Amino acid sequence: MTPEERTRLAGLASEILRENDRGTYTVPTKGLYPFQWNWDSCLTAIGFAALDEDRAWLEMETLFEHQWPDGMVPHIVFHQQDDGYFPGPEVWQTGRPVPTSGITQPPVAGFAARRIFDRSPDKTRFTERVRGLVRKIDRWHDFLYSARDPQGEGLAAIIHPWEAGRDNSIDWDDPFERVPTEGIAPYQRRDVNHADPAHRPTKEQYDRYLWLLEHFRRHGWNNAILHDLSPFRVVDPGFNAILIRSCADLAELAQALGELEIARSNRQRAEKGLSAIERLWSDSHGQYLCLDRVTSKPIDSASVGGVLAVFAAVPENRAQAIGNRIRALGSRCRYLLPSHDPADPRFDAKRYWRGPAWLIVNYMIADGLAAVGGAEMAESIRASSLALIKKGGFAEYYDPITGEACGGGRFTWTAAMVLELLNGGEAPERTLA
Numbered sequence: 001m002t003p004e005e006r007t008r009l010a011g012l013a014s015e016i017l018r019e020n021d022r023g024t025y026t027v028p029t030k031g032l033y034p035f036q037w038n039w040d041s042c043l044t045a046i047g048f049a050a051l052d053e054d055r056a057w058l059e060m061e062t063l064f065e066h067q068w069p070d071g072m073v074p075h076i077v078f079h080q081q082d083d084g085y086f087p088g089p090e091v092w093q094t095g096r097p098v099p100t101s102g103i104t105q106p107p108v109a110g111f112a113a114r115r116i117f118d119r120s121p122d123k124t125r126f127t128e129r130v131r132g133l134v135r136k137i138d139r140w141h142d143f144l145y146s147a148r149d150p151q152g153e154g155l156a157a158i159i160h161p162w163e164a165g166r167d168n169s170i171d172w173d174d175p176f177e178r179v180p181t182e183g184i185a186p187y188q189r190r191d192v193n194h195a196d197p198a199h200r201p202t203k204e205q206y207d208r209y210l211w212l213l214e215h216f217r218r219h220g221w222n223n224a225i226l227h228d229l230s231p232f233r234v235v236d237p238g239f240n241a242i243l244i245r246s247c248a249d250l251a252e253l254a255q256a257l258g259e260l261e262i263a264r265s266n267r268q269r270a271e272k273g274l275s276a277i278e279r280l281w282s283d284s285h286g287q288y289l290c291l292d293r294v295t296s297k298p299i300d301s302a303s304v305g306g307v308l309a310v311f312a313a314v315p316e317n318r319a320q321a322i323g324n325r326i327r328a329l330g331s332r333c334r335y336l337l338p339s340h341d342p343a344d345p346r347f348d349a350k351r352y353w354r355g356p357a358w359l360i361v362n363y364m365i366a367d368g369l370a371a372v373g374g375a376e377m378a379e380s381i382r383a384s385s386l387a388l389i390k391k392g393g394f395a396e397y398y399d400p401i402t403g404e405a406c407g408g409g410r411f412t413w414t415a416a417m418v419l420e421l422l423n424g425g426e427a428p429e430r431t432l433a
């Protein structure tokens with residue numbers, strides 16, 4: 001790419017961040033997602049840091065202002081009224097001072113905070129603000145390893161597909177069979193007014209998303225009981241890898257700030273998580289798989305969630321096998337990385353998390369690979385990501401076969417990832433013992 005082209009792309013990415021900036025938080029995109037989303041904000045903060053570090057910290061601080069008393073950080077904060085999105089606050093009814101949803105999302109905050117702080121040219125200026133965040137992130141990790149891991153297995157379960165961030169992944173098809181649809185209140189979707197319905201989840205899936213929501217609402221959003229009460233309890237390698245990575249990164253950050261107890265407990269969480277995630281490895285698939293915590297059986301679905309496991313410091317032989325897996329996936333499509341294996345008959349190139357490529361996932365996988373000697377593969381993933389941008393613009397996701405832009409446009413975290421890619425997206429050495 002020529003220097004002029006890099007400058008042009010960086011300019012476009014910055015424009016999108018500014019356009020979706022609501023002052024103290026950023027919306028993922030206008031129309032389709034008019035509120036603050038949890039992992040979108042944390043990944044966006046990394047992009048913002050390249051333009052304005054103060055604004056980057058503010059993005060995360062705003063999110064964490066809405067942390068629940070039990071430590072959960074909700075997946076959406078409904079900062080203002082907007083009828084363009086369903087289900088809105090009147091459906092969730094979580095009773096929070098500023099309305100929020102009642103479930104969480106991949107805990108990428110520890111990773112994001114460390115990355116931004118490591119690069120900060122003026123650390124002393126931000127130290128106390130970062131310390132405040134570190135304590136809140138620690139409480140969130142504590143929540144996940146208790147409320148979502150009541151038996152102390154070292155792996156947190158998600159109780160709703162939206163918690164994985166991969167809403168309609170093929171991973172959820174089998175466990176979803178157990179989720180009923182009877183009795184849900186009539187509703188009208190809004191997402192299909194903003195994006196092509198063929199790129200979005202189906203009605204059957206939406207019915208089940210809502211059944212779970214109403215089930216949790218009936219139980220007063222009491223996280224002490226929701227895990228055991230949910231017919232949907234899945235241990236997702238992607239979610240857990242992000243959590244493990246965030247624990248390891250939070251430990252480093254806490255250590256640097258002299259928060260020694262937080263450093264110790266997060267190091268311990270990461271170590272326990274790393275040994276526990278091995279239970280999700282599948283030799284036959286050559287990657288990690290989801291585990292259905294209700295049946296204790298692995299879920300036969302080779303999605304990108306199991307490839308994303310490399311974002312945590314998994315053993316070198318696993319990382320190598322994942323490299324091979326990516327090579328195989330790459331031979332079946334033009335652009336890396338499909339969110340599901342194109343060889344699987346259930347693959348759907350344009351439907352959200354059932355096939356399309358997502359830049360945030362590419363970024364995390366490339367980062368994980370680069371840290372274990374997979375620099376070449378990481379580079380191919382980054383090159384593919386930029387090729388998608390050049391072809392389809394700053395879309396929500398892309399068809400990995402044609403490169404066609406799908407879902408919403410002018411997407412915030414896609415823009416943030418482009419800034420990262422243009423910066424080299426370097427991964428510091430892993431420091432976990």
Ligand code: GLC
Nearest residue numbers: 028033037039040165166167
């Ligand atoms: C979709 C994605 C989720 C994301 C949200 C906002 O629901 O599946 O991961 O956080 O949109 O961008």
